[in-house]
Amino acid sequence: MNMRITKHPILGDIEYDRKVKIYVDGQELEAIEGEMIASALLAAGIKTFRYTKKHHAPRGIFCGIGRCTDCVMTVNGMPNVRTCVTPVEEGMRVETQHGCGKWKEGAGDE
Amino acid sequence: MRVWDIVVVGGGPAGLCAAIEAAKNGARVLLIDENSRPGGQLFKQIHKFFGSAEHKAGVRGLEIGLQLLKETKELGMDVWLNSKVCGIYDDNVLWVVKDERKSFQVKGAAVILCTGAVENSISFEGWTLPGVMGAGAAQTMINVNRVLPGRKVLMVGSGNVGVIVSYQLLQAGAEVAAIVEAAPRLGAYGVHTAKVRRAGVPFYVSHTIVRAEGDGKVERAIIARVDERFKPVDGSEIAINVDTICLATGLTPLAELAWIAGCKFVFNRVLGGHVPWHDRYMATSKKGIYIAGDITGIEEASTAMEEGRLAGVSAAAAIGLIDTERLEKIAGEIWERLDALRCGPFGENRKIAKQQVMAGGDEQ
Ligand SMILES: Cc1cc2nc3c(=O)[nH]c(=O)nc-3n(C[C@H](O)[C@H](O)[C@H](O)COP(=O)(O)OP(=O)(O)OC[C@H]3O[C@@H](n4cnc5c(N)ncnc54)[C@H](O)[C@@H]3O)c2cc1C
Ligand code: FES
Numbered sequence: 001m002n003m004r005i006t007k008h009p010i011l012g013d014i015e016y017d018r019k020v021k022i023y024v025d026g027q028e029l030e031a032i033e034g035e036m037i038a039s040a041l042l043a044a045g046i047k048t049f050r051y052t053k054k055h056h057a058p059r060g061i062f063c064g065i066g067r068c069t070d071c072v073m074t075v076n077g078m079p080n081v082r083t084c085v086t087p088v089e090e091g092m093r094v095e096t097q098h099g100c101g102k103w104k105e106g107a108g109d110e
Numbered sequence: 111m112r113v114w115d116i117v118v119v120g121g122g123p124a125g126l127c128a129a130i131e132a133a134k135n136g137a138r139v140l141l142i143d144e145n146s147r148p149g150g151q152l153f154k155q156i157h158k159f160f161g162s163a164e165h166k167a168g169v170r171g172l173e174i175g176l177q178l179l180k181e182t183k184e185l186g187m188d189v190w191l192n193s194k195v196c197g198i199y200d201d202n203v204l205w206v207v208k209d210e211r212k213s214f215q216v217k218g219a220a221v222i223l224c225t226g227a228v229e230n231s232i233s234f235e236g237w238t239l240p241g242v243m244g245a246g247a248a249q250t251m252i253n254v255n256r257v258l259p260g261r262k263v264l265m266v267g268s269g270n271v272g273v274i275v276s277y278q279l280l281q282a283g284a285e286v287a288a289i290v291e292a293a294p295r296l297g298a299y300g301v302h303t304a305k306v307r308r309a310g311v312p313f314y315v316s317h318t319i320v321r322a323e324g325d326g327k328v329e330r331a332i333i334a335r336v337d338e339r340f341k342p343v344d345g346s347e348i349a350i351n352v353d354t355i356c357l358a359t360g361l362t363p364l365a366e367l368a369w370i371a372g373c374k375f376v377f378n379r380v381l382g383g384h385v386p387w388h389d390r391y392m393a394t395s396k397k398g399i400y401i402a403g404d405i406t407g408i409e410e411a412s413t414a415m416e417e418g419r420l421a422g423v424s425a426a427a428a429i430g431l432i433d434t435e436r437l438e439k440i441a442g443e444i445w446e447r448l449d450a451l452r453c454g455p456f457g458e459n460r461k462i463a464k465q466q467v468m469a470g471g472d473e474q
Binding site for chain 1: 144145146151156170211228229231238239240241242243244246247248249250251252253255256257258259261281282283326327
């Protein structure tokens with residue numbers, strides 16, 4: 001499924017030449033350099049980003065501007081990353097988060 | 111701790127204009143925004159603005175945004191991106207977290223808060239399903255990220271954001287199945303509503319959403335007619351197959367920093383709830399703290415820009431860069447433009463609401 005808007009009456013047409021690879025739950029996914037993680041997922045038709053702790057209910061994007069934390073996922077071993085305001089990077093590992101997620105040892109260190 | 115003449119929090123239309131105006135008048139300015147790109151909500155506004163040429167009418171939000179960014183660059187101010195202001199202490203000292211990992215304290219002789227607003231949501235059965243989102247979220251996805259959050263959308267709310275985003279969804283190639291409005295009348299400017307109507311989108315007034323259904327994601331919306339007390343009428347349910355439900359149910363000023371700073375607040379329904387009190391120079395009750403844009407009450411990018419300019423000039427005057435006479439002259443001109451923008455059936459209400467806020471309103 002490709003949900004990208006490549007043709008647009010106001011914004012014009014667009015062709016992407018700078019792409020990066022990210023891994024979503026282990027699966028390789030092509031993303032556009034500089035775009036937000038949430039955007040890369042929606043472009044591929046992925047809508048469920050995490051499951052809640054108690055009821056294991058699915059959640060996806062809600063505010064799209066970093067306010068509500070509904071879109072959080074585990075990114076490079078670091079849980080609770082807001083995917084709607086975090087840009088993709090080459091080789092990034094993005095995982096569907098269950099509950100509050102788990103820290104991978106060393107994640108987030110520089 | 112580093113010190114600037116003026117620190118502006120938030121790089122939307124209000125903050126950009128405040129920073130530009132302050133810098134033009136010789137202030138050393140730091141502009142802080144939490145995003146990786148400045149512009150706030152401006153770059154998602156691809157529609158043409160209203161008003162006169164002075165208000166950049168006929169120009170699209172994103173073009174105005176590019177122009178403002180160019181001016182910020184030319185003026186050579188300091189801009190910190192990926193930086194959140196998390197606290198505010200006495201004497202205009204701000205606590206900033208940069209890149210999620212570094213903590214700083216910065217101080218401004220004057221501070222201008224331009225933090226914008228957050229969308230309201232309404233709750234109903236199934237509202238947490240993936241596929242239910244703010245109208246602004248959908249707008250961000252289609253106009254900034256250029257991805258469709260879904261193919262077939264139900265819009266809840268017929269105010270400006272609801273109809274503008276509906277039209278933009280159509281432009282982006284999505285189908286808008288319907289727009290529902292709980293009130294008996296449509297809420298947006300006629301021009302925007304007419305465009306969506308001409309595109310054949312059905313409007314349901316006196317209707318609301320009662321349920322979102324689907325297996326793990328939105329597959330259907332159930333809407334129903336409401337009575338005079340906004341209660342759904344039994345037996346009036348209609349099922350509409352959609353994969354996305356957008357909520358355009360208003361915005362609330364994002365004013366936490368003003369609360370923390372101890373600013374006096376006023377409640378005003380028309381402006382979106384609790385807003386910091388301010389005077390005609392956009393000064394709050396706390397010395398050295400100014401506000402502009404949606405934090406002062408929900409309006410539009412055009413008014414946010416004028417308020418930003420006013421706050422920038424006033425803050426520059428407060429630190430002695432502009433004399434009283436010039437301040438009065440500029441403030442007078444800006445107020446003329448603000449009054450011109452706040453006209454018509456919706457604008458008039460906002461103008462009155464603003465006067466109530468400045469007069470003090472009900473103190474909270
Ligand atoms: C999602 C959304 C869509 C909208 N779409 C439209 C539209 O199509 N048409 C229309 O007329 N109006 C729209 N509005 C209303 C809009 O808010 C105004 O038009 C205008 O953008 C307000 O300008 P502003 O500068 O006050 O706020 P904003 O443009 O929201 O800018 C505020 C900026 O401050 C940043 N910020 C907030 N808090 C902090 C902090 N603590 N630290 C660092 N940075 C911070 C924010 O991330 C943001 O970048 C929309 C609002 C939202 C929320
Ligand atoms: S969708 Fe709300 S924080 Fe990302």
